[in-house]
Amino acid sequence: MTLGQRTRTGILHLRFENQRGKTVLTRDVQKAPLMVIRPFELPCGTLMVFVVNPTGGVLGGDHSEIVAEVGAGARALILTQSATRLQPSPSGAVATQDIRFTVAAGGRLEYYPERTLPFAGSAFYQTLRADLEDGAELGLTETLASGRVQMGERLAFADYRSRVELWRGEKRLYRDHVRLQPGEATRAPGTWGQWNYAASGVWVGGGVVEQWPALPGQLACGQTAGGAVWLRSAAERGPELDRALNTARESLRAQLFGARPLQVRR
Template sequence: MRPDTTPGQRTRTGILHLTFEEKRGKTVLARDQQKAPLMIIRPFELPCGTLMVFVVNPTGGVLGGDHSEIVAEVGAGARVLILTQSATRLQPSPSGARATQDIRFRVASGGRLEYYPERTLPFAGSAFAQTVRADLEDGAELGLSETLASGRVHMGERLAFADYRSRVEVWNATTRLYLDHLKLEPGQHTRAPGVWGDLDYAASGVWVGSGSVQHWPALPGQLACGHTAGGAVWLRSASRRGPELDRALNAARESLRAQVFGAQPLQVRR
């Protein structure tokens, strides 16, 4: 799926292109291109050796017609964690123009990229579409998770957004390892059990690496994991409350990272 907002309808276009390499045993940001409203906070190394980068949008949120383009390339031996500084706030779109976001990841053999953005909050009347594609060489590692709220629940805006679409794909050469295609248009069927029901927060994730999972994180009625046909590890979770979902997701994520990557826990300082 390609976002259907044409260039003439776009209000702002943010660009972020990042290239990471391993030099003398450390991961460095070798090249970067930034165009407002997208930018990064200076990278710094975590105790485990992973280089962490915060993506920042200093404006009040994502407006209808906005377009964001994020590209990250990770070289052999590099270890990268990309986070967002705060929740992504999808603002109302009175004109109906859809905000769009394209994310592309390329990871070389022996490299690792992890992308764990903060929650997406679709305001009433917002419209949004994103595509995420990761292309991995043999021996590359990837971790990706996202969380979505049903709206500004405490403001009485549950399932009041106009449209939300997301397509996430992970490829190894010509083999697709993972596909998650989500389309939500609030209405009678969106509120049906099995889609949202009476839950307000949902999460999904995928991990690709050489390790095998022996101990699957699971919480009955809240969190489940498994393998795709391509061998990637998938995760699904849903909850009535955001903090409850975050705790379950963080615990599951660290368990899967340890098993799939053989990685030490992330110690993120905000």
């Protein structure tokens, strides 16, 4: 097997539990190239971990498996330390990532990774499934760049797919399936148009949204029949998208979770 044919399988299994009123990380199984930095407790009481890939990025054929379980009364926040860089795949091999979340009643899990950056010629398939008990809270976002724009690689990746599903028992609350294979269709207005960055998000909580975040032509929110609150946003520049997404996220967290703003130091 040549160096270009070798693949890696990263594994990360985490469990968060409430012990005497504090959230603690009770299970931490890691296999390179996935790892987490030690947990940090935020001022609001949420326990935060950063997922780290110390290599140069995700290579064609790589596979990652992330499993996180949150027990009753626990509050967990999972972030990534940096953007997910999808490296070119000359052989055409697809990199894959499977994410599975389970949240017990009264628990809360939030997953807000940094943006995914697909290099020219990369191929990546991701699946994310969350199973929630009644009374569980969940927040997710996903941010995708159209490529290394400053390097002239806009919409030059080979294939990108992402499927997100949220379930409560046998009831599906939300499903989002994205498949992008750059070509004339992805350059048409309404798909990417002039935008270089896009984001999506979904939240499930016990509160009611009375003030819906919105920016005409840039950000919109709504609610599924199952009660999940979804978000879509796009922008020409990354910082512009990040500002809009963070403002909307904190508004929805406050209304759905009754949560204080996240104060994260990197």
